[in-house]
Structures are given as structure tokens and as C-alpha cells.
Amino acid sequence: xxxxxxxxxxxxxxxxxxxxxxxxxxxxxxxxxxxxxxxxxxxxxxxxxxxxxxxxxxxxxxxxxxxxxxxxxxxxxxxxxxxxxxxxxxxxxxxxxxxxxxxxxxxxxxxxxxxxxxxxxxxxxxxxxxxxxxxxxxxxxxxxxxxxxxxxxxxxxxxxxxxxxxxxxxxxxxxxxxxxxxxxxxxxxxxxxxxxxxxxxxxxxxxxxxxxxxxxxxxxxxxxxxxxxxxxxxxxxxxxxxxxxxxxxxxxxxxxxxx
Amino acid sequence: xxxxxxxxxxxxxxxxxxxxxxxxxxxxxxxxxxxxxxxxxxxxxxxxxxxxxxxxxxxxxxxxxxxxxxxxxxxxxxxxxxxxxxxxxxxxxxxxxxxxxxxxxxxxxxxxxxxxxxxxxxxxxxxxxxxxxxxxxxxxxxxxxxxxxxxxxxxxxxxxxxxxxxxxxxxxxxxxxxxxxxxxxxxxxxxxxxxxxxxxxxxxxxxxxxxxxxxxxxxxxxxxxxxxxxxxxxxxxxxxxxxxxxxxxxxx
Ligand SMILES: Nc1ncnc2c1ncn2[C@@H]1O[C@H](COP(=O)(O)OP(=O)(O)OP(=O)(O)O)[C@@H](O)[C@H]1O
Ligand SMILES: [Mg+2]
Numbered sequence: 328x329x330x331x332x333x334x335x336x337x338x339x340x341x342x343x344x345x346x347x348x349x350x351x352x353x354x355x356x357x358x359x360x361x362x363x364x365x366x367x368x369x370x371x372x373x374x375x376x377x378x379x380x381x382x383x384x385x386x387x388x389x390x391x392x393x394x395x396x397x398x399x400x401x402x403x404x405x406x407x408x409x410x411x412x413x414x415x416x417x418x419x420x421x422x423x424x425x426x427x428x429x430x431x432x433x434x435x436x437x438x439x440x441x442x443x444x445x446x447x448x449x450x451x452x453x454x455x456x457x458x459x460x461x462x463x464x465x466x467x468x469x470x471x472x473x474x475x476x477x478x479x480x481x482x483x484x485x486x487x488x489x490x491x492x493x494x495x496x497x498x499x500x501x502x503x504x505x506x507x508x509x510x511x512x513x514x515x516x517x518x519x520x521x522x523x524x525x526x527x528x529x530x531x532x533x534x535x536x537x538x539x540x541x542x543x544x545x546x547x548x549x550x551x552x553x554x555x556x557x558x559x560x561x562x563x564x565x566x567x568x569x570x571x572x573x574x575x576x577x578x579x580x581x582x583x584x585x586x
Numbered sequence: 587x588x589x590x591x592x593x594x595x596x597x598x599x600x601x602x603x604x605x606x607x608x609x610x611x612x613x614x615x616x617x618x619x620x621x622x623x624x625x626x627x628x629x630x631x632x633x634x635x636x637x638x639x640x641x642x643x644x645x646x647x648x649x650x651x652x653x654x655x656x657x658x659x660x661x662x663x664x665x666x667x668x669x670x671x672x673x674x675x676x677x678x679x680x681x682x683x684x685x686x687x688x689x690x691x692x693x694x695x696x697x698x699x700x701x702x703x704x705x706x707x708x709x710x711x712x713x714x715x716x717x718x719x720x721x722x723x724x725x726x727x728x729x730x731x732x733x734x735x736x737x738x739x740x741x742x743x744x745x746x747x748x749x750x751x752x753x754x755x756x757x758x759x760x761x762x763x764x765x766x767x768x769x770x771x772x773x774x775x776x777x778x779x780x781x782x783x784x785x786x787x788x789x790x791x792x793x794x795x796x797x798x799x800x801x802x803x804x805x806x807x808x809x810x811x812x813x814x815x816x817x818x819x820x821x822x823x824x825x826x827x828x829x830x831x832x833x834x835x836x837x838x
Pocket of ligand 1: 357360362380381382383384385386387388389431
């Protein structure tokens with residue numbers, strides 16, 4: 328099993344029967360605050376999974392466990408055949424290089440211009456790109472999010488929505504195999520939100536990327552998701568397609584869809 | 587009191603662990619030269635005005651203050667030597683380090699603290715960039731190298747201030763003043779004083795980084811990080827100074 332997992336990672340191929348991302352009975356608490364109480368789910372290659380849940384339900388914590396920013400207390404989190412809870416820093420970085428992460432608040436580097444923000448990852452990971460290649464990649468990523476003219480601005484000069492979109496550009500610039508979107512449309516106007524939804528859909532087609540999308544936005548969930556899980560009290564309350572969830576009889580889930 | 591002591595020990599333990607990581611990371615390949623240069627500029631060069639003013643005033647005031655006592659023994663000609671000795675051995679290193687603790691430790695604490703709170707450090711980590719290496723190693727190496735330079739600069743400015751102070755009571759030839767200064771200085775005065783400034787610099791950097799990295803979430807923790815960085819760094823400077831004096835006494 329172990330050797331198989333190694334080979335898998337090397338060639339970048341994954342056996343079809345094995346999901347790309349798998350949570351198995353994951354627990355996490357902060358002091359007395361039990362945030363995750365044994366959640367299990369999986370994401371197949373090429374799939375967009377939506378995580379729905381109220382504020383504070385642990386959605387961000389779950390994806391932070393996935394990339395090793397937070398250590399889960401208990402349970403297994405398998406990404407590309409490797410249990411990230413047991414990897415050392417170097418092995419973890421191998422996996423992180425293939426993951427694009429959009430932070431809830433953008434998390435742009437304040438001391439750098441937009442261009443430097445985007446170039447930073449490319450220049451620091453031994454990707455051995457030429458200056459021209461980096462520039463092309465930056466321009467392409469910014470054009471994707473419609474902010475090519477903001478290239479020399481500082482993050483402090485940008486609006487919240489613009490920061491979000493730059494954060495998205497920064498996550499996508501590495502052409503990741505796995506993309507994690509933490510509330511990609513929150514705080515954006517309806518038109519920009521729709522553009523981001525289109526972008527997420529096109530990324531899925533273009534790169535065959537696998538995504539986890541955290542959102543409150545039901546439109547976003549409907550148009551970008553293949554499957555939805557609903558998080559409540561640290562457990563998965565419901566799972567299924569958008570229609571399944573919308574027609575769920577549970578009172579609490581119904582209240583989610585009330586306008 | 588018990589709790590207080592316990593917290594102090596926990597803090598010391600944590601900072602030691604944090605520093606030991608520094609020595610592991612600093613020798614790894616891929617030193618971030620550009621960030622290091624940027625830090626040297628903002629830590630060293632940008633501190634110059636502050637260090638110039640304080641250094642000058644230290645020398646001037648020390649000279650003026652010691653005149654009455656020296657005059658009583660008719661030893662006014664010893665003033666240049668005495669002032670420069672106390673400046674170089676003790677006052678310039680400690681005062682400069684304290685000033686830098688206020689300016690640099692707090693600056694680093696606030697900067698890294700806000701990066702921590704706004705998830706910029708997390709963002710580096712998920713991009714497979716080692717934030718410790720990029721942020722902590724560069725800043726700490728910069729302070730370790732810049733503080734000694736600033737101290738030597740403060741020594742010189744302080745001695746110059748002393749010259750002005752001496753001149754207030756009757757003119758003294760500048761060549762004569764400096765020859766008096768250098769006559770009284772010995773190698774053993776300079777060496778231990780310079781060695782300890784490297785330690786001052788190291789702790790000014792590492793404590794600022796430690797407090798910043800350990801800021802909890804929320805903007806008020808950024809202020810707290812800056813504040814505790816100054817307090818811990820200043821206290822550490824005094825403790826190192828005490829140890830350094832004891833050791834110097836033993837060996838020189
Ligand atoms: N570093 C931390 N230390 C302590 N508690 C934390 C930490 N991170 C998250 N929590 C707690 O975990 C819980 C879940 O937080 P999380 O950020 O995952 O919520 P969320 O589902 O993403 O909510 P939102 O939609 O508002 O972003 C919250 O109660 C929060 O207080
Ligand atoms: Mg969140």
C-alpha cells in the first residue's frame with residue numbers, strides 16, 4: 328500500500344477507485360470548543376465538492392486540517408494517497424505545491440505589490456521558471472480574474488472584493504491539481520460573483536482540477552458544485568446533489584434555503 | 587507570584603525552542619538574500635537618525651555630568667578617557683540596544699503579528715514556502731549584524747558628543763582630545779563590548795519574531811505582540827549585559 332501510494336504521487340496518476348481526498352473520522356477541538364466531531368467525506372478526482380454550513384461550523388478549520396495548517400486531533404486525512412496527518416514538513420510541501428488555496432479574506436502579502444504577490448510562490452518553490460514565464464503566468468492569472476490593470480497596486484489600495492479576486496489569481500497561478508476556495512463569492516457584487524462562478528466552472532473543465540468550495544452562497548453552490556455536504560455541530564448533517572439537499576425534509580436544512 | 591514565575595519559565599522555554607529552530611534553518615540552503623538586504627536597510631540604515639541623536643546626547647551629557655566630580659580631584663584631563671571608556675564598555679551598547687528594542691523588536695512583532703492574524707503566514711505555508719526561513723531567519727540575521735554596527739557608530743558619535751561637552755569649558759584641540767581617548771582605550775575594552783552586542787542583536791530580532799509568530803487572532807493581539815516584544819527584549823538586554831559583565835570580569 329505504502330509503495331503504491333508513493334508511485335501514485337510520482338506519476339501524478341490516481342487509481343480511479345480511490346478518491347483524491349478522503350476525510351476519515353476527523354476530530355478537532357480548540358480547548359473546550361469541539362469544532363469537528365468525526366467528519367468523514369471524500370472528493371473524487373475532477374469533482375467539485377461544496378461545503379455548506381453556518382458561520383463558525385468549522386468549515387475553514389476542516390480545510391486547514393487538509394493542508395496541514397491545523398493539526399487534526401484524531402482521524403485520517405488522505406490526499407493523493409498520503410495521510411497528511413502523518414507527513415513531515417517536506418512531504419507535506421510536496422503535496423502543498425499541487426494545492427491552490429483561496430483564503431477567506433484573501434491573505435494577500437501586505438508588503439508586496441500584486442505582481443510580487445503572484446510571483447512569490449512561483450519564484451520560491453524551485454519551479455525553475457524564467458522571468459518571462461513568470462510574467463506571462465501573472466498576466467494570465469490576473470486577466471482570468473479581470474484585474475490585469477491592478478498589477479502594480481499594493482493590497483492596501485484594493486477593495487475587499489478585489490483582494491479576494493487577487494487571492495484567487497494567486498491560488499490559480501500554480502495550476503493546482505486541487506483547489507480550495509474558502510468563500511470565493513462572499514463580499515462580491517452579483518455580477519462579479521457570477522464571473523467568479525463562471526471562472527470556477529471553467530477551471531474545472533480546463534485543468535480537470537478537483538475542488539473544495541466553501542460557501543454560503545446558494546447560487547454558487549448550485550452552479551459550481553457536483554456534490555454538497557452540510558456541516559453542523561462538527562458532523563456532516565446531509566450529503567448529496569443540490570436538488571437532494573434542497574428537497575431535504577430536515578427543518579434545519581430547509582431553513583438554509585429560505586429566502 | 588507563583589503563576590508569574592511559571593509564565594516566565596514557559597516564555598523562556600518557548601523562546602529557546604523558537605531560537606533553536608533558527609540555528610537549524612539558518613544553515614540550510616537557499617538563504618533569502620533579497621529579503622535580508624531589505625531588512626538590513628530598514629533595521630540598520632533607518633535607525634541611523636535615532637542612534638545619532640541618542641549617541642550624541644549620551645556623550646555630551648556624560649561629559650558635562652562627570653566634570654564636577656573630576657574637577658574636585660583636579661582630574662579634568664581624564665574626562666575624555668573616562669567618558670569614552672564608559673561609553674564603549676557599557677552605555678552605548680545598552681542604550682542603543684534598548685532604543686533598537688523599542689524601534690525594531692516592536693516593529694517586527696507588529697509586522698509579523700499582523701501577518702499572522704491576517705493569515706499571510708498561513709498563506710506562505712500552504713504555498714510550500716517556509717515562513718520561518720523567509721521571515722524569521724532574515725530578520726534575525728539582519729538584527730544580529732546591524733546592532734553591533736549601530737553600536738560602534740553610536741560609540742563614535744558619543745565620543746564626538748563628548749568633545750563638544752569638553753569644549754564647553756575652554757577650548758580643547760580635537761587631535762589632543764582624540765589622542766586622550768585612544769590612549770585610555772585598550773583592546774580588551776572593545777572586544778567583550780562588541781561581542782555582547784551580537785547577542786543583543788540576536789535577541790532583539792528573535793524575540794520580535796517570536797511574539798509576532800505567536801500572536802493569536804484579532805487585531806488587539808498585534809498591539810500586544812509589539813508590546814511584549816519590547817518588554818521581553820529590553821529585559822533580556824539587561825540580563826545579557828549582567829552576564830557579559832560577569833564573564834568579562836572573569837576572563838579579562
Ligand atoms: N486557531 C483557532 N483557535 C481557537 N479557536 C479556533 C481557531 N480557529 C477556529 N476556531 C474556532 O473554530 C470554530 C470554527 O471556525 P471556522 O473558522 O472553521 O468557522 P467557519 O465555518 O469557517 O465560519 P465562517 O463561515 O464564519 O468562516 C469557531 O468557533 C472558532 O472560534
Ligand atoms: Mg471560514
